[in-house]
Amino acid sequence: MRKFFEFDNLGTNYRTETVAGITTFLAMAYILFVNPSMLAADGATGMDENAVFVATALAAAIGTLIMGVFAKYPIALAPGMGLNAFFTYTVVLGYGIPWETALAGVLVSGIIFIILTLTGIREKVINAIPAVLKMAVGAGIGLFIAFIGFQNSGIIVADDSTMVALGDLTNGPTLLAVFGIVITVILITLGLKGGVFYGMVITAIVGMIFSQVPTPEAIFAPIPDVSPTFGAAFSHLGEVFTLQMLVVILTFLFVDFFDTAGTLVAVASKAGLMKDNKLPRAGKALFSDSAATVVGATLGTSTTTSYVESATGVGAGGRSGFTSVVTAALFILALFFSPLLGVVTNSVTAPALIIVGVLMASSLKDIPWDKFEIAVPAFLTVVTMPLAYSIATGIAVGFIFYPITMVAKGKVKEINPIMWVLFIIFIAYLAFLH
Numbered sequence: 001m002r003k004f005f006e007f008d009n010l011g012t013n014y015r016t017e018t019v020a021g022i023t024t025f026l027a028m029a030y031i032l033f034v035n036p037s038m039l040a041a042d043g044a045t046g047m048d049e050n051a052v053f054v055a056t057a058l059a060a061a062i063g064t065l066i067m068g069v070f071a072k073y074p075i076a077l078a079p080g081m082g083l084n085a086f087f088t089y090t091v092v093l094g095y096g097i098p099w100e101t102a103l104a105g106v107l108v109s110g111i112i113f114i115i116l117t118l119t120g121i122r123e124k125v126i127n128a129i130p131a132v133l134k135m136a137v138g139a140g141i142g143l144f145i146a147f148i149g150f151q152n153s154g155i156i157v158a159d160d161s162t163m164v165a166l167g168d169l170t171n172g173p174t175l176l177a178v179f180g181i182v183i184t185v186i187l188i189t190l191g192l193k194g195g196v197f198y199g200m201v202i203t204a205i206v207g208m209i210f211s212q213v214p215t216p217e218a219i220f221a222p223i224p225d226v227s228p229t230f231g232a233a234f235s236h237l238g239e240v241f242t243l244q245m246l247v248v249i250l251t252f253l254f255v256d257f258f259d260t261a262g263t264l265v266a267v268a269s270k271a272g273l274m275k276d277n278k279l280p281r282a283g284k285a286l287f288s289d290s291a292a293t294v295v296g297a298t299l300g301t302s303t304t305t306s307y308v309e310s311a312t313g314v315g316a317g318g319r320s321g322f323t324s325v326v327t328a329a330l331f332i333l334a335l336f337f338s339p340l341l342g343v344v345t346n347s348v349t350a351p352a353l354i355i356v357g358v359l360m361a362s363s364l365k366d367i368p369w370d371k372f373e374i375a376v377p378a379f380l381t382v383v384t385m386p387l388a389y390s391i392a393t394g395i396a397v398g399f400i401f402y403p404i405t406m407v408a409k410g411k412v413k414e415i416n417p418i419m420w421v422l423f424i425i426f427i428a429y430l431a432f433l434h
Contacts, residue, residue, distance in 0.1 A: 005320040020318025021326025026194030027309040033344035050224035055299035061331035063292025068324025071284040080305035082141035087302040103233035109252035110293030128418035135363040136378040140385035142360025149353030153177030180351035229300020373405035396426035
């Protein structure tokens with residue numbers, strides 16, 4: 001085992017790798033409860049929350065194990081934040097697409113990702129899209145997720161005069177969410193690893209004390225039945241051949257495309273695993289990520305992707321794939337904690353959504369706002385996502401305006417031909433959206 005994971009070459013050992021794996025798990029354990037809550041949306045989507053819980057844990061465990069054993073990286077995977085919001089609030093609730101068909105879209109995007117990885121086309125597409133738009137997409141998704149958190153908690157409510165307004169902060173569940181935000185912010189500011197997860201735990205306990213959160217009848221239970229979601233994607237594959245689903249699949253693909261690339265580079269750099277500014281075994285890492293999406297869609301969850309929270313495990317000394325093996329084992333153990341789903345109300349998940357939004361918005365700092373031809377498409381991408389309540393629409397608007405402003409600035413030669421193809425696709429998407 002030591003030889004397989006190259007402990008000696010990496011200067012690590014079992015104890016360090018185990019601690020790192022536990023650290024990574026605690027930093028991203030919130031997804032076990034946030035993802036089922038997000039995809040089920042209090043029953044609005046029709047998905048079974050317990051089945052999604054099992055799908056989330058298994059997708060994370062299998063994806064992370066593949067990454068650890070095949071690619072040998074200390075990087076964990078799980079259903080991605082942002083894409084689960086897109087799945088629920090844009091595709092299912094916004095477009096009225098059945099969740100089974102949406103899962104089929106996730107499955108197809110994963111298969112396409114595998115093909116792009118194996119053929120090397122992925123690098124060409126990545127290079128075609130300007131870095132500023134990639135950063136804008138990440139920040140826009142962050143704002144969208146945060147807005148969902150504010151809305152679900154009642155901090156922000158609908159208003160006939162101003163569209164949105166501040167809610168009643170004296171309302172019990174809303175006040176609990178505000179408390180959760182405050183305590184989570186404090187924990188993360190103090191540098192506590194797993195601050196988002198611990199913030200949810202503290203918020204849930206306080207909620208139970210003040211009767212704002214139901215007290216679970218048990219902590220452990222047999223693993224719930226995953227059959228309500230398992231395999232549903234395959235039975236609805238024939239429904240993905242529409243323009244609307246094409247854009248949905250492209251969005252799943254696009255966001256996972258660049259989120260994965262950014263995470264792999266960031267975590268590998270922090271671990272000192274980059275060689276000559278290149279990522280060793282990049283193909284295997286990308287294949288692991290795309291395979292995890294196919295596995296997740298089969299089980300019944302939205303896109304599974306690499307988690308930047310893996311950097312917490314690297315910070316604890318993780319350097320090899322054994323870190324991921326430990327994290328994967330903990331996701332398996334988590335399957336027995338399904339009774340805790342009942343305490344994860346909107347008030348408990350809202351702080352996690354808002355804080356994750358804050359972290360994702362950090363990419364705004366790298367956008368050159370002093371260049372108007374760049375600022376316009378970047379700003380429209382970011383602001384349209386929460387305002388239109390759609391990640392896909394935000395991407396479409398930004399990608400349409402980018403060629404327009406660049407042509408007006410006389411920078412036609414800087415526009416990659418692929419961007420013109422996307423320009424046409426997104427115009428057609430917006431034209432036929434309704």
